[in-house]
Amino acid sequence: MxxxxxxxxxxxxxxxxxxxxxxxxxxxxxxxxxxxxxxxxxxxxxxxxxxxxxxxxxxxxxxxxxxxxxxxxxxxxxxxxxxxxxxxxxxxxxxxxxxxxxxxxxYCIGSVSDLLIVHKKPLQEMEIAAITHGALQGLAYLHSHAMIHRDIKAANILLTEQGQVKLADFGLASMVSPASSFVGTPYWMAPEVILAKDEEQQYGTEVDIWSLGITCIELAEMKPPLRSNSSVSVFSCIIRSESPTLQSTEW
The missing domain is CATH 3.30.200.20 (Phosphorylase Kinase; domain 1)
Known part of the structure; x- marks a missing residue:
């Protein structure tokens, strides 16, 4: 019907x-x-x-x-x-x-995630820096208006034909900060967001910065930390572990 x-x-x-x-x-x-x-x-x-x-x-x-x-x-x-x-x-x-x-x-030509898939290799430090700078500019704007994206990852950072960085996909965004909803993509979620599931803990705009940090690792290593874990077990790992760092010694 x-x-x-x-x-x-x-x-x-x-x-x-x-x-x-x-x-x-x-x-x-x-x-x-x-x-x-x-x-x-x-x-x-x-x-x-x-x-x-x-x-x-x-x-x-x-x-x-x-x-x-x-x-x-x-x-x-x-x-x-x-x-x-x-x-x-x-x-x-x-x-x-x-x-x-x-x-x-x-219209954008694709996401930063698409770059990884097409080139089949990590991005260079200067490329990661340029993408991060553009993403931070967009986040600074959102955060200055007490908004939280809540789903920052390479797939949601787009590039125009001229190479301009664009934040996209606001389906999970919050128009208020602090927020308390348990939403996001597991491997990129900040500990505060995961804790909100059971403890009704509030969190603010800082959770986007965590996700952007995870995205930087994703761009440098082709995948986010803990990607080998199941999406269920990754939650406890994020909460209990130290903040993730780059695995490669080349960085």
Missing amino acids: PSTIPTEGLKDPETAELFFKEDPEKLFTDLREVGHGSFGAVYSARDVHTSEVVAIKKLSYTGMRSTKKWQDIIKEVRFLQILKHPNIIEYKGCYLSEHTAWLVME
Whole structure:
């Protein structure tokens, strides 16, 4: 049975204002899938009016947990709407079509994780420094507005064709700091976030800095620390172990 959530949800004027009324099928052409995840798929596309190439993340809100999916879409759109910074992905609007939200953003050639996969070797120190500098600029902006990304990793740091660093994927972000939700990707999660699961401990923007540090190790060694551990056991290892360091003596 089709979900009626948008019909009900859009009765609220503030929610309705989050979405453009046009049919995205008529606004964008040449859709080509460039990425896929648990959230759905990302496409490159061309704006029929300006010929600009954009990225479109399609998010379905049907099926199981449809209410939660719809709420997550609204949260992400609200978040993206207020972000304006050179090192954060530029949001261009959101449309609804056949129980799917189309989040339109600036197009990037790929993620830093893609670099590792394509080149099949660690990045150089200068490359890591440049990526980290751009990511820190974006995080400084978020943190100055009491926002926490909560999912910093190489896969969520994008690069434009000109080499500019862009933070992306704000599906798990918090618009307030401190926060207390247990969210993130296991190997990159800070101890404070893991402790929030059972102890309801609060944490602040510093958890993004931890994740960025883990990302630096990921770029230098092709994988984050503890990657050989299961995602379940890694939580106790992060809490009980010393802060991770580079394994290679070459650094």
